[in-house]
Amino acid sequence: MADFKPLSPHLPVEARDLAQALRDLLNGMAGYTLRRYAARRNRDVGSVSRYFNGTRRPPWEFVIDLVTDLTEHRGAGAPTVETLEHLRKLHTAWEEKGARASPDSGVEILTQQLAAADRLSRVSSAQSHALGEALADRQHRIADLEVRLQLVEADLARATAQAEEETPELARLRHEVDQLAAKLREVEGRRQAAEERCALLERQLQALEDVQEQPLDWLPPAREERGPLPRILVVDDDEKNLLVMRAVLETLDQEIVSVDSGREALKALLDHDDFAVIIMDVQMPEMDGYETAAQIKRRPRNRDVPIIFLTAMIADPEHIRLGYAAGAVDYMSKPFDPWALRAKVAVFTSMYLDRGRR
Helix, strand or coil: CCCCCCCCCCCCHHHHHHHHHHHHHHHCCCCCCHHHHHHHCCCCHHHHHHHHHCCCCCCHHHHHHHHHHHHHHHCCCCCCHHHHHHHHHHHHHHHHHHHHHCCHHHHHHHHHHHHHHHHHHHHHHHHHHHHHHHHHHHHHHHHHHHHHHHHHHCCHHHHHHHHHHHHHHHHHHHHHHHHHHHHHHHHHHHHHHHHHHHHHHHHHHHHHHHHHCCCCCCCCCCCCCCCCCCEEEEECCCHHHHHHHHHHHCCCCCEEEEECCHHHHHHHHHHCCCEEEEEEECCCCCCCHHHHHHHHHCCCCCCCCCEEEEECCCCCHHHHHHHHHHCCCEEEECCCCHHHHHHHHHHHHHHHHHHHHC
16 A cells, blocks of 8 residues: 555545545555656656645546556456546535635646746747847948948048948948847846746745645744834725735735725835835726836835736736836736735745845
């Protein structure tokens, strides 16, 4: 039998039932340990371990693979319809009742965001390479024309007409070089921003992975006394959203300041300049999130405070672009995943505390 650790008593019943069913299947494959089975399927042993421990919901294809492998190991025919139906019910029950109480959904969200940032980085790198080649070509042609003009100037009486023809061409090429250089700087900026978002999302994923190993009622250890708690500014015109976000973040070691408008957010930033992160809704009356973020970034004392945009529109790539252009460093869609939001806030708070120690 596989060497499993006892299932945590803090697991939801849906997670426990599915994990136990998976354990029963693997125990039916004599001689297979958890690590050996992960190697057989070329999967990360840490992820497979969490599937069998009930701390992460496995994808349905993993369950099918396990049933297929057990059937093959025993030399039997296809798995019974009853077996598959039973496993499907357990898997669906966790999806409907357990997924929201697990950080697994947050991992999926952050992984998708990391993939998007990685794609943007690769596209920007390709564009940068192409622009660099075009720039080098124009610069080479300028150098060639300059040599030819120097030769022409050595005998002005004989080559005045040729010089008059080639001087406009040189001006045109120099203009093209200026344009290509500007585009190259723009693309390099996008690539650098995408790389920074990749690094940030990787830290957020690591924070969420660390939480997954803890029981559901786990709380962080008491904070050592280092002065005032870091402040989190939450901006949303809907009081219900403010209450939900406060409930999600209240177990973190931070002071939460919540306001219901962009103007109130600017006032709060006048009162305090030590906010670790700002969580801001985009769709607000009078002054929306974009305008509020732009106002914040114009203030020298606040321009470095990271802003997370939280909105129902942000899944649209155009709104994501507008959010980054307005000064946001991160975003989340409504309805938001509480685990993903906690991971993002925890990482920004950690970065804020690290800056304070320097």
